Amino acid sequence: MAWTIYISFAGALLLALLPKGRPALARWLALAVAVAGLALAVQGFVAGMGQGRVTLVDLPWVPSMGIHFLLAADGISRVLVLLTGLAAVAGVLFSWNIELRTNEFFAFFLALIGGVYGVFLSFDLFLLFVFYEIAIVPKYFLIAIWGSTRREYAAMKLALYSFVGSAMVLIGLLAAYATAGSHSTGLVALAHAGLPVSFQMWCFPLVFTGFAILAGMWPFHTWAPTGHVAAPTAASMLLAGVVMKLGAYGCLRVGIWLFPHGLDPWGFSFIGIGSWRDVFAVLAVVGIVYGALVALAQTDFKFVIGYSSVSHMGFVLLGLVTLNQIGVTGAVMQMFSHGIIAGLLFAIVGRIVYDRTHTRQLAELETMHLSRRLPFVAWAFVIAGMASMGLPGFSGFVAELQILVGAWKVAPWWTMAAGVGIVVGVAYTWRALQKAFFSDVRPSAHALEQEHGHELAAITWPEVTGVGLLAGVSLFVGLYPRILLDTIEPAVKALLAGGGQ
Amino acid sequence: MNGIPVLTVLTVLPLVGAAIALVAGKHARAVALITTFVSLALALVVWTELPVDGSIGLVERAAWAPSLGIEYHLGVDGLGALMLVLAAIVTLMSVDAAHRVHHQPGLYFGLVLVLEAGLFGSFTALNFFHWFLFWELSLIPAFFLIKLWGGARRGPAATQFFVYTMAGSAALLVAFLAVFLSTGSMDFPHLTLLASTGELEQMVAAHLGAGVMGWPVMLWLAVGVLAGFSVKVPMIPFHTWLPAAYAEAPSPVTMLLTGAMSKMGVYGLLRIAIPLFGHQIAQIRTPLLVLAVATVVMGAWAAAAQKDLKRVFAYSSVNHLGYCLLAIFALAVPAVGVAAQTSQAAALNGVILQMFNHGITAAALFWFVAMIQERTGGHRGIDDFGGLRKPAPVLAGLMGIALFSSLGLPGLNGFVGEFLIFRGVFSLAWVAATVSLLGLLVTAVVILTVIQKVFSGPTPEHWASFPDLHHGERLALVPVIGLMFLVGLLPQLILDSVNPTVVNLLAHWRF
Numbered sequence A: 001m002a003w004t005i006y007i008s009f010a011g012a013l014l015l016a017l018l019p020k021g022r023p024a025l026a027r028w029l030a031l032a033v034a035v036a037g038l039a040l041a042v043q044g045f046v047a048g049m050g051q052g053r054v055t056l057v058d059l060p061w062v063p064s065m066g067i068h069f070l071l072a073a074d075g076i077s078r079v080l081v082l083l084t085g086l087a088a089v090a091g092v093l094f095s096w097n098i099e100l101r102t103n104e105f106f107a108f109f110l111a112l113i114g115g116v117y118g119v120f121l122s123f124d125l126f127l128l129f130v131f132y133e134i135a136i137v138p139k140y141f142l143i144a145i146w147g148s149t150r151r152e153y154a155a156m157k158l159a160l161y162s163f164v165g166s167a168m169v170l171i172g173l174l175a176a177y178a179t180a181g182s183h184s185t186g187l188v189a190l191a192h193a194g195l196p197v198s199f200q201m202w203c204f205p206l207v208f209t210g211f212a213i214l215a216g217m218w219p220f221h222t223w224a225p226t227g228h229v230a231a232p233t234a235a236s237m238l239l240a241g242v243v244m245k246l247g248a249y250g251c252l253r254v255g256i257w258l259f260p261h262g263l264d265p266w267g268f269s270f271i272g273i274g275s276w277r278d279v280f281a282v283l284a285v286v287g288i289v290y291g292a293l294v295a296l297a298q299t300d301f302k303f304v305i306g307y308s309s310v311s312h313m314g315f316v317l318l319g320l321v322t323l324n325q326i327g328v329t330g331a332v333m334q335m336f337s338h339g340i341i342a343g344l345l346f347a348i349v350g351r352i353v354y355d356r357t358h359t360r361q362l363a364e365l366e367t368m369h370l371s372r373r374l375p376f377v378a379w380a381f382v383i384a385g386m387a388s389m390g391l392p393g394f395s396g397f398v399a400e401l402q403i404l405v406g407a408w409k410v411a412p413w414w415t416m417a418a419g420v421g422i423v424v425g426v427a428y429t430w431r432a433l434q435k436a437f438f439s440d441v442r443p444s445a446h447a448l449e450q451e452h453g454h455e456l457a458a459i460t461w462p463e464v465t466g467v468g469l470l471a472g473v474s475l476f477v478g479l480y481p482r483i484l485l486d487t488i489e490p491a492v493k494a495l496l497a498g499g500g501q
Numbered sequence B: 001m002n003g004i005p006v007l008t009v010l011t012v013l014p015l016v017g018a019a020i021a022l023v024a025g026k027h028a029r030a031v032a033l034i035t036t037f038v039s040l041a042l043a044l045v046v047w048t049e050l051p052v053d054g055s056i057g058l059v060e061r062a063a064w065a066p067s068l069g070i071e072y073h074l075g076v077d078g079l080g081a082l083m084l085v086l087a088a089i090v091t092l093m094s095v096d097a098a099h100r101v102h103h104q105p106g107l108y109f110g111l112v113l114v115l116e117a118g119l120f121g122s123f124t125a126l127n128f129f130h131w132f133l134f135w136e137l138s139l140i141p142a143f144f145l146i147k148l149w150g151g152a153r154r155g156p157a158a159t160q161f162f163v164y165t166m167a168g169s170a171a172l173l174v175a176f177l178a179v180f181l182s183t184g185s186m187d188f189p190h191l192t193l194l195a196s197t198g199e200l201e202q203m204v205a206a207h208l209g210a211g212v213m214g215w216p217v218m219l220w221l222a223v224g225v226l227a228g229f230s231v232k233v234p235m236i237p238f239h240t241w242l243p244a245a246y247a248e249a250p251s252p253v254t255m256l257l258t259g260a261m262s263k264m265g266v267y268g269l270l271r272i273a274i275p276l277f278g279h280q281i282a283q284i285r286t287p288l289l290v291l292a293v294a295t296v297v298m299g300a301w302a303a304a305a306q307k308d309l310k311r312v313f314a315y316s317s318v319n320h321l322g323y324c325l326l327a328i329f330a331l332a333v334p335a336v337g338v339a340a341q342t343s344q345a346a347a348l349n350g351v352i353l354q355m356f357n358h359g360i361t362a363a364a365l366f367w368f369v370a371m372i373q374e375r376t377g378g379h380r381g382i383d384d385f386g387g388l389r390k391p392a393p394v395l396a397g398l399m400g401i402a403l404f405s406s407l408g409l410p411g412l413n414g415f416v417g418e419f420l421i422f423r424g425v426f427s428l429a430w431v432a433a434t435v436s437l438l439g440l441l442v443t444a445v446v447i448l449t450v451i452q453k454v455f456s457g458p459t460p461e462h463w464a465s466f467p468d469l470h471h472g473e474r475l476a477l478v479p480v481i482g483l484m485f486l487v488g489l490l491p492q493l494i495l496d497s498v499n500p501t502v503v504n505l506l507a508h509w510r511f
Helices: A003-017 A023-047 A075-093 A102-121 A125-146 A151-180 A187-191 A197-214 A223-230 A233-258 A276-296 A301-322 A325-357 A375-389 A395-410 A412-436 A445-453 A461-479 A482-497 B006-048 B078-097 B105-124 B128-149 B154-183 B188-196 B199-208 B217-232 B241-248 B251-283 B285-304 B309-330 B337-376 B393-407 B413-428 B430-455 B471-489 B492-508
Strands: A054-062 A067-073 A265-270 A273-275 B057-065 B070-076
Touching: A003 A023, A003 A075, A003 A102, A023 A075, A023 A102, A054 A125, A067 A075, A067 A102, A067 A125, A075 A102, A075 A233, A075 A325, A075 A461, A075 A482, A102 A125, A102 A233, A125 A151, A125 A187, A125 A233, A151 A187, A151 A197, A151 A223, A151 A233, A187 A233, A197 A233, A197 A276, A223 A233, A223 A301, A233 A301, A233 A325, A233 A482, A273 A276, A276 A301, A276 A412, A301 A325, A301 A395, A301 A412, A325 A375, A325 A395, A325 A461, A325 A482, A375 A395, A375 A412, A375 A461, A375 B128, A395 A412, A395 A461, A395 B154, A412 B154, A461 A482, A482 B057, B006 B057, B006 B070, B006 B078, B006 B105, B057 B128, B070 B078, B070 B105, B070 B128, B078 B105, B078 B251, B078 B337, B078 B471, B078 B492, B105 B128, B105 B251, B128 B154, B128 B251, B154 B188, B154 B199, B154 B217, B154 B241, B188 B199, B188 B251, B188 B492, B199 B217, B217 B251, B241 B251, B241 B309, B251 B285, B251 B309, B251 B337, B251 B492, B285 B309, B285 B430, B309 B337, B309 B413, B309 B430, B337 B393, B337 B413, B337 B471, B337 B492, B393 B413, B393 B430, B393 B471, B413 B430, B413 B471, B471 B492
Parallel strands: none
Antiparallel strands: A054 A067, A265 A273, B057 B070
């Protein structure tokens, strides 16, 4: 599985060196690399079934500081690597029409993918942080160069938020390294180091918040919707689909694993909040409900999806702080599920619809009768919307169900508030569906003229393939959740037990 | 049955048919006809293979997601099998009736078949997850069938239908989540067993606390589940989505909505609500009976006030399913003595029979409306017609039979179910039964008014050449009308298989 990282960076390098003016070659090369990565991810996933943590590579890097180039994979990593592979392939497919500086686009794209693979497979704290930072840079360029609406602003905002988060993480990590005094930056070693409780109490919120910024935790979420909207489609698919998961993954792998006592009660309580766990649960629930309500009020189709990501990521965070088997498993499931579904939604809205209609305003889309003119897209969105609403049969249902069950065991009122978020989720998805595709509004004379003027471009094979891939995966996981659960559950159990074996 | 997972095959078959129909273009209806015909044959096979003791048979089990209590668990008893047969018949009728779909026929028949799969799936599921999957699956095609092929005000009608049913589903989901949290199980037979010994109540109280806002948690859960099903049936005051949806949907789709989908609600009450929450429902029996009686009486009265044939039959459906609700809530009482038990059994037999009969009769009535609309270019006002029996005697005769079946004339199917219901309810809740008689009376007035205004009286000149049913239509209708006589004259054909199930069900219910 380590090769997923190497070939992605090699592909990025190759693309950067490729002669310009050969966009077709760049595309196929990028697709080949992404497919190879997916194949490795699938192979690693299948081979890893029923196994615990497996070390992939362990080379000394900076021996004097105990830093190793240590790659390993447990069930959580395997599932998220699989997600990254899927998102990468879909992302390339939905970037098939990029004509501007094609080589560089795919080079950045693959570099980002490589960084993400790296984060999910690193079991050395320093290495993890390096990959985490590597992922931020290509993200900035992808938005700043190929983006749309207010792209410089969005790119800068995203980068600043990410760097602030990283800085918080870095401080926490250095402090942990110093406090542990074990002269190793290996995650396993640190988890066993037995950091003092008082230290964990202040270090945990710092690290957790740092990572949670990238996961879109309210009130640090504001980079997400603007970033998603400004990003080119493939980048928003990766942003929402995978990059936000980096944050959530960091919260789990670093925050909760290394600082388990950071979630212990403070010993006093203020308006019912008596620990960092309560604080983050409240923020998660607020994010769920707030994101959903704001999505309900949007006029821009892509913002609806952008805010829905904030809401869905709130479920991930809620699942994490339940700290019980079923809730955390649900959180990992939700990471996977949301990665797939958000990718699909952004692809439909940002790429398939926008490239043909050149508008994302729901009010304008209302007059276009897209269900008649682009039936494939309309039905693709129906499926994606059903998945996003969390209807049974799709991956989101199982994930959110587990999170709710887990949360209920801890504090029923979190669950009830999150349930409100689900209901609003149905409402905004359904509102967007109605307005964008199935509206009965009579078109204005001008719109009619345009409709006759030029036919909307036909759907292309990369689009059909991409939609089929993502929708198929969500449906398959929804109908047969054990395929992932059997891999996630033992890993979560080990992680919550502390030792990680 | 010889190791063939017949219930799985039955559920998957329409989905396969739907996939083929989607790409079959103008041959989609033929594909749908073949699929629904084979489905009906399979459903009848299931009916004949039922265990004679009324227990759940044809069971299929497989692990699915054990950590969430999700299991692939299918099986049917007399109730489930009868609903399968009904769903298969109604879908076949609906496809037969829909021969004028010119706009995207592939999609239309694909959605109809997905809806059929949803019905089959929810009537055979014995695990909440599986059941809920198909319950929701049937909602999506129904929404789009109304939204894309409906009448002038289809948009709001579809929306209202969707929002109401979704809200009901949310209530159901929350209630079941709570049950799962307390018991770790989503298995209907297992939960029924727990409820019959009173353990379920203790487990819920132990996990979720004794009470919320003065009521036991279990009672809240019962209310949530009831709300979910009340929307689907519907029960007053959750019925307001229905007239618009039934009127705006194309008539063949209305046949499915009223003939089969409304039964999902009653079925849910019998398979889920009463078995799990029978004791709680017994506690709030009086207000529920009031609502049921209101559904019966006000449904009939509202039907009397309508001018649109489809709305007349829509409200009349509310009224007819109200009898089912009436009987279900009336029998939710601890039975002391043989007489009370016999009454309960009679009422429950009546409910199940009424579900079947209403499905057939209501679907037939909407089919007749479709035929009238085709001939008149969309007219369906009750005052638009007159004296149609002269130019179209066959239509008038056959529709008359269906109308009398709806009225509950002895010798036709409608009578037997309602008779058994009243036979049971009179000794279990005589006040409710007496007031509900008013509903019977008003229904009779409604039906006779329809017959009088549409078929009798002088024939207006512009309807003088009103075309009668052609051979194809007669051929299609004869089995349906025949079925009405058959069930009316030989109800034991159904009751022989239903009664053991009734005994079995009542033995496991605790009020």
